[in-house]
Amino acid sequence: MIRLPLLYIYNALSSALFYRGIFIIYLLDNGLDMTQVGVLQSLLFWTMVVVEVPSGYFADRYGRKKSLMASSILLILSAVGMLFSDQFYFFALVFILEALALSFNSGAGEALLFSFLKENGQEDEYLKHRSRISAISSVAMGLAIGLGGWLQKINFELVYIATIICVSISFFAIWAFQYESGGVIEEREKQESISIIKVLSNGGLTLNIFMLMIGLIIVEASMTMIFIYGQFVLPTKGISTEYIALTYSILQFLAAGVYLSSNFLTNRFGFRPVVITSLLLTSIIYVCFIESTGLLAVTLFLMLIMVPEIICLPLEDYFQKFLPEEKRATLLSFKSMLTSLITTLNYLVFGWMFTMYSVDTTLYTAFTYLFIAILFVLVVIYIEKRSTTYVHV
Known part of the structure; x- marks a missing residue:
């Protein structure tokens, strides 16, 4: 299947978060203390709790591919925000953006892969492709974390610039993936108001x-x-x-x-x-x-x-x-x-x-x-x- 490599590329590059192992050091270098860092981490978590299910519902109603594209855009915005933030409240906004990005990605990628394989009669190939994608993503993240430690010695901003470049390429990879899943709820019940509670x-x-x-x-x-x-x-x-x-x-x-x-x-x-x-x-x-x-x-x-x-x-x-x-x-x-x-x-x-x-x-x-x-x-x-x-x- 020619289109599958695009999913591999998307997952690898969207996992290349060069800042993952050193972002706390970056925050401390910008004048925050550990109490404020803890508040930011809590804010990220609670934002994800609030939007996890609505973002999954968005993927089912409007399309999993659209959800992944939204995730990439939000992740790029959060990385750009880190470059220009110098106050706690600006960093708080950045962490909310990253939480939204993670939530729009959560579940949508797996659902898109499974639906694509199922439509092509290869449902039993899911584990094979999912394991390969996870392995490649882990290696990509490991390499990015290692390179991030080296880049910050030159200039800490390069860490976030490298992340922006990789995630931007991942956006175009998923955009070029010519398949859409989701939207089933909208087509089936477009005349009816559907609540998330009803779906669950x-x-x-x-x-x-x-x-x-x-x-x-x-x-x-x-x-x-x-x-x-x-x-x-x-x-x-x-x-x-x-x-x-x-x-x-x-x-x-x-x-x-x-x-x-x-x-x-x-x-x-x-x-x-x-x-x-x-x-x-x-x-x-x-x-x-x-x-x-x-x-x-x-x-x-x-x-x-x-x-x-x-x-x-x-x-x-x-x-x-x-x-x-x-x-x-x-x-x-x-x-x-x-x-x-x-x-x-x-x-x-x-x-x-x-x-x-x-x-x-x-x-x-x-x-x-x-x-x-x-x-x-x-x-x-x-x-x-x-x-x-x-x-x-």
Whole structure:
């Protein structure tokens, strides 16, 4: 399919955010303090919570391609804003623009790819292409972060200029992608007022799939919390700051290989065996990580973050097959919104526990919470009668 490379180009270049690893330093250099930085991050998060579902509804009603084009424009505007902002309130506006950009992208890209493949009779190719796109995007982001650190030594503004150039090219890539999905709601019910609440309440999901979605959200939110708080936990295991930074850099590149291997493993061993093995391995690695120190702790931390990623895309592929076409992006955005909310609750609860209790006590509590969610997911997968067939590549 000639058009698919354009989606690859779009995802790679829209992921080339050169500022991702150093934007806080840029804000501090412009006179902000860490309290203000924290407020900006909170503003970004809450803006995404508010607009996640409406942006998904926009993609379903007016087109996923239009949603991705809007995302690129908003991301360019936010990068331009960073170049010219020098006051807290201007930076706040920039962060709102970036939150809007991320929300218009969330769910729309996956929905567009799945719809395109489904229309061409290649629905079972979704996992293959999604894993490749994710791998390329991870490498692009990793390279951009590394180059951003080098560019800021010359001039910090070059970091944002490079981002603007890459995202601008990504805009033209998705504009040239001659396919549109979405707009189904508008065509089908153009004489009727459609509310987002109606879309969600009549989403067409079975109870089992809805429960699976909730279980996966809890697992994903838990692992996101561990990923972020690893910066606090690793020093307690004797790891210095420079090696912690190196660990997080390695994770970005490992993700590319994991995304590619997930497609192979699922084709080779089957969906359910891979999911069950990965989730159980995650539980074992988690306990070993709590009890480890030094280099072993770093190795186990890398494994702890990467092993669940093996099933991320196969589960997304499994979930996609149950979504009604006309509401696909809306429901994916709704899932993202719930993930963000639960992740924030995890940050608050376990952040408080790290302050009040020992690191090991907090980690074991978090493990218990995660393990219950894992068992819940495994049970739902087994009772779900619909089977998913994967084609060998």
